[in-house]
Amino acid sequence: MESSSLGTENPVDKRFRVKRDRMLRAAARCFNLKGYSGTSLKDVADLLGLTDAALYYYVRNKQELVYLCYLRAADVGREAMQRAIREGRDGLDTVQRYLRYHIEYMVGAEGPIAIMSEIPSLKPEHRKQVLELSRKHSAAFEALLERGIADGSIAPCDVRMTGNAIMGSLNWIPKWFHGDPAVAAKIVEEFPRILSAGLAAR
Amino acid sequence: MESSSLGTENPVDKRFRVKRDRMLRAAARCFNLKGYSGTSLKDVADLLGLTDAALYYYVRNKQELVYLCYLRAADVGREAMQRAIREGRDGLDTVQRYLRYHIEYMVGAEGPIAIMSEIPSLKPEHRKQVLELSRKHSAAFEALLERGIADGSIAPCDVRMTGNAIMGSLNWIPKWFHGDPAVAAKIVEEFPRILSAGLAAR
DNA sequence: CAATAATTTTAATGACGATTAAAATAATGC
């Protein structure tokens, strides 16, 4: 999940990154549980045993906190996508792997992932960036579908709408999954099949 | 879409209800477009050619505005469900009809429907009520699946997870659909098939 | 251990937007 070679990193910087990452997961948890406006910085801080003001050592403001949560979400999605592409045998298999990996990350140790409900209230530059990442991810998924149609593993379909349908289902998970490991196992077991059941060429 | 017999209603009350309904749709539009915290009452008022203070003639406060938006959303879903049950021939057919009707309402004249992202910030009593409606709707959908499994039109599956998957996809629509009629037509045409494609018993 | 840097806290401040009250306007019914 890490980018490039950070093996020989300043230990201070490393601690900073680790703590900030913990903070982002705490924030994601609060946002998913209480909504954005219902989450005060104190809520997030409480989860970390800190005071609200301490958060400002890690982020410039609340908007940036959301922004970083969304970057994390995009990272996780991209990672799952790349791994699936690396390992997939054909279009359908790659789609199924992508779904499995992304879901595993979401409900597993990488999580929680913040539901992207507040993109509009990001500052323009951040919003543009997040939307761009989101757009690219959707495009990558649609490309998987097209690959599957081309290689005959997936029945012809409207890839745009099919992508919207499947990604929507995925995006909604953080809205109802709140960390119960038993439920997590069930999601990982069921969702990839359910979401790809309608795709296979007969 | 109306409840019971309001034929002989006080015209003043009727105007009130009509205007408030217009208000709720304007609010839903803002919430979906700008997020809850990003939406000021002035935004909603502007859409109606009113001043923000005028909204308080129709709702007690901003929370109640969201609450009423969610009640509307629940109404629309229930209406689609009841109509599908009334008209459906078997389990699968009823599921497909429900999907079609609900989507038609969402992207059509009944819309926009507010995405339910801020349930947690409702006041406890309202939250409880909305969650209860939402729970009942999910249960009704799962019952459709079970009916289909029983009558052989739907292949056996985990109805809870299948329901979560399909409803999530539905719930996410307001996040990316913003009123373009061409897109609306495409959603209505494609989504019911896509979402039910994996269900049929082979 | 001393000195410096990193992290957190305490204690204000401030802004933004929700909310309210009273006044003004528009609609309705007799």
Added chain:
DNA sequence: GCATTATTTTAATCGTCATTAAAATTATTG
């Protein structure tokens, strides 16, 4: 048309957090 009721506006007020500055604490390094 007058009186009453319904609706909207204007003009404050008010609270809630987000945010900041300075001080205090904790960690690191030579």
